[in-house]
Amino acid sequence: MLKSNGAGADSNAKALDLLKKGLNAKSTAVDSFKYAVSFGIHKSTKGAYSEALQQLESAKENLKRIDNDTLQTDWLMWTAICHKSRGDYSLAFRYVFQALKKYEKMGFSQGIARVYGTLGQIYLQKEDLLSAEKYLLKAKAVLKDKKPLERYLFTTHHLANFYGMQGKIDKALALDREGLQLAEDIPHLKVTFLDNKANCMLYTGKLDSAAHYFRECLKVDFQVGNQKQIADSYSNLAVVALYKKELSQAKKYIDSSMNLLQSASNKFNVAKSLQILIEIHKAEGDFKKALEVTEVYDKSYREMINERKEDALAAYHILYETGKKEDALSKQRLQLAESKAASNRKTAVIVILLLVAALMAIIGFLFYKQQRLKVLQKEKEFQLKEALAVVETQNKLQEQRLEISRDLHDNIGAQLTFIISSVDTTRSSFEINDTSLDTKLQDISAFTKSTILELRDTIWAMNSNVIKFEDLRVRLLNFIEKAQSNVSDVSFGFEVDNELKALTLSSVVGMNVYRTIQEAVNNAIKHAKASEVNVLVNSDDAAIKVIVSDNGIGFNQEVQNFGSGLYNMEKRIEEIGGSFQIISQSENGTRVQFRLYKNLLNT
Known part of the structure; x- marks a missing residue:
């Protein structure tokens, strides 16, 4: 099988040629499988993920006749990585978890670390930072002896990327320094640490340093020969030039990026480059051209949507x-x-x-x-x-x-x-x-952003037959942390019984519980004028009990009728077999509580 480091592009091509020449009438299913998978890996290192998936799919028929767990897990992982690189996260998750089961059965710790690192990267791209950090730290713990080196560097790179996204620049740069030292002779990994370092410089306003490291990235990208990565480096340089008001240089960089992406038929990254070009025209004060490019951007997105249809x-x-x-x-x-x-x-x-x-x-x-x-x-x-x-x-x-x-x-x-x-x-x-x-x-802009968040929650529920209570807890924690950042004068408390971590819920039950708690917290923020909001989830032998309480103005239940929001909360809980109650008095806060009976949960 090939070494998938981009630095060996020529040697990879020679190795593939030798594999192909070795195929004949006496070749086994394993021989044919190795060639197809190797060719797919070679295409993926060039950024041609659609072609890579075609090659991997062609190997699938031979895979059925091969009793070799190592080859099967290689096929699963590379298929997952190609889907991840194309943004097909649901398919990437499907294949990567199949690979994890096989690695765990084999007891192969390096393979398990490979899966954890890939999961961390997927969650980073999905902007689920808590899950990304969890899997990246698990991968790094498995690889504490730095063997194999490429897998350790892969994990370290994405952990540095995570710290950069969190604004923890010192931690990110420390990992980048370690990575650059260890990856000196591994170009396709060295460039990832250069890219991280360049972005850290960009985030901290050190534009000259950012431009320097992005140019270093470009040199290595040309050495590796990955067109998508070359185009990304040109886009990054265009952003730096835009920030430095070097608009003509920014245009040259973005033109180079778009030419490469169009020849590679990468419509998603073309759209990203169009957005940068729009900002360049705005900075020039040429709003007519900005609108023209916006129309091209619109057409690009419609083409992608038609493909999905x-x-x-x-x-x-x-x-x-x-x-x-x-x-x-x-x-x-x-x-x-x-x-x-x-x-x-x-x-x-x-x-x-x-x-x-x-x-x-x-x-x-x-x-x-x-x-x-x-x-x-x-x-x-x-x-x-x-x-x-x-x-x-x-x-x-x-x-x-x-x-x-x-x-x-x-x-x-x-x-x-x-x-x-x-x-x-x-x-x-x-x-x-x-x-x-x-x-x-x-x-309109604020409402649309809120709708995108609601859409992500819906997709999360649709992608799951069952929802672990631990996943529900993490999602609620993310929601409350975002609420805390948006409403600085309100303090939030959030506590979940540890015994509930192993519990699983159906996607319908999990989504209704999440929406009900979300509605109760939003009501406390928007209407109750509260300074404290607390969410408590505990359990006994018979039921799960959820309480959302605040110290706000409350209301008189005998006088004031339930609004549609309170009615919808009660309806959600009743539909999944639970009991719902609201306790409130004027000037004495509000308490929303409901019970979910374990014997009725569809788990």
Whole structure:
């Protein structure tokens, strides 16, 4: 198998040529599999992830005939990495967790660390920083002896990236220094630490240093030969030039980036480069060109959305074919019923023959047994087919579910992001003298950002058949931390019983609990004028008890009717079999509490 370091691009190509020449009529499934996977890895190191996935898919047929856990996990991991690089996170998660099961069964610690590092990278790209840090630290702990070195450097790079995103620049730079020293002879990893260091300089306003390290990145990118990475470095240099008001230089860099990305058919990164070009035109004061580029940006996003619609249509055909199979099963059920009726008629004949003569009775009994065995065999065959059909239908529906959630993320999320960009462009491109109109545009932008957050929560629930209570706790903690950052004059308390960590909930139950707590906290912030809001989740043998309390102005329950928000909270909890209660008095705070009975939870 190839070494997948970009520095050996020529040697990789020679190795692939040797592998291909070695294939002949006597080649085994393993030989063919190794060549297809190696070719896929080679394409991925060049940034050609779609071609890489095609090669990996071509190896899948041989994979079924290979009893080799190491080769199977290699295939799973590279497939996951390609999907991650293309932004298909649901598919990336599917393959990477399959690989984790195999590594754990094999007891292969380096493979487990590889999975943890990849999960950390996926969560970083999804901006789930708590999960990213958890998996990256787990990977680093497994690799504490720095072996294998490339895996240790991979994990260290993403941990440095995490600290940079958190604003912990000193920690990030310390890891970058270590990485650059260890990766001196590994170009494709060395460039990642240079990129981290350059971004740290950019975040702290050291623009000349940032430009220097991004240029160093570009030198190594050309050495590795990854077109996508070269284009990214040009984009980064364009951003630095923009900040330094060197607008003509910024244009040259962004043009170079877009030329490379278009030849590589990377529409997502082309859209990112278009956004930078819009900002360059704004800085020049050429708002006409900014609007023209915005139209091109809009067209690019619509093309991506149309591609997703085509994928959705293909998924519909899958469901249609599944429906045809279910119709065929219904016909088989009818045939089985007719077969049973015929068997009963034959049994009646056998009983009459038994009365005629003992000999005929023995013959009839044997005949009856034979017929009965045939019926039982048919029943078992039908049950097996029915079970396989159910499993296949469930798999297809799960795939459709993942497709829908990805469409929500890529299509609706992209459109909402475009709305925010368009509103901001409109506000900055035109002089708006009408204060009410400007306020309305700000409201639209804020509402759209809030809708994106709601959409992410919905996608999170759709991607899960079951939700671990620990995942729900982390999501609630993220929500409360964001609320704390937005409302500085309110203090928040959040406490969850440790015994609940192992509990799992259905996606419906988990989402209703999350939305109810979210609504209660928002009410306390917006309407109660509270200075303290506390969320307490504990458990006993029978139920889970959730309490959201505040020290706000409260209200008189005998006088004031429930609003739609309070009614919706009560409805959510009742729908999942829980009990809901609100306790409030004027000037004495409000207490929202509900119980979820464990014997009724759909876990």
